[in-house]
């Protein structure tokens with residue numbers, strides 16, 4: 001459904017990542033793993049044009065979504081981000097009520113809805129948060145715990161009925177119990193959405209994903225470190241019998 005062809009990303013003159021060829025299947029969880037600085041978040045941000053917001057960032061190659069290049073000039077970026085939503089590392093609810101956080105996306109994208117109350121309730125159910133917040137929808141989102149805030153951000157992302165959800169280390173700011181809840185939620189969400197997650201947590205990648213891409217960064221003759229996709233395969237293959245020695249070294253903890 002999303003296909004990357006010869007993807008390269010530059011920040012100014014610095015080539016952060018190169019040689020990325022991948023395709024993401026519908027209703028699958030794909031994990032992007034690898035040592036710090038190898039370009040996982042950079043690649044993730046390409047998938048819904050979040051890198052447009054980074055000064056100096058330049059994307060080379062193609063990102064096709066249902067066969068359409070999302071970087072083509074006629075493409076509506078707002079629509080891309082409605083169809084391909086994103087959840088960030090640190091929960092980042094808006095300083096608004098729980099209700100208004102979830103209603104935000106449908107409102108700004110001008111989504112036609114019969115009942116906003118229903119949209120909000122459905123999204124909060126979808127993010128496994130409804131029971132905890134149904135009596136305080138008008139309260140400020142900052143009153144929620146970190147794990148609840150992250151599930152609220154997931155509710156906000158799914159309220160616009162996306163097809164794909166990108167998650168950039170969604171559990172790294174959370175305790176183990178909140179993390180386990182989000183992992184269960186990811187598995188549930190994958191029945192309806194395609195999920196692509198960047199994670200440092202290899203157990204998490206192994207637990208939740210069907211496919212895994214392993215990236216690493218290697219220095220060239222000038223000492224410039226550029227990230228590369230080393231291996232992309234089923235999670236079972238990557239963690240059980242990787243083809244590349246660098247993947248094996250990483251997953252067995254010998255490097256990175």
Ligand SMILES: Nc1ncnc2c1ncn2[C@@H]1O[C@H](COP(=O)(O)OP(=O)(O)OP(=O)(O)O)[C@@H](O)[C@H]1O
Nearest residue numbers: 011016034035036037038039040041042043054227
């Ligand atoms: N906004 C930016 N401006 C300049 N360089 C950047 C920017 N964002 C990332 N980089 C550089 O691009 C490279 C890849 O960074 P990226 O954050 O994508 O890696 P990552 O694998 O997600 O790392 P981490 O696991 O530490 O989050 C790094 O060398 C980083 O310093």
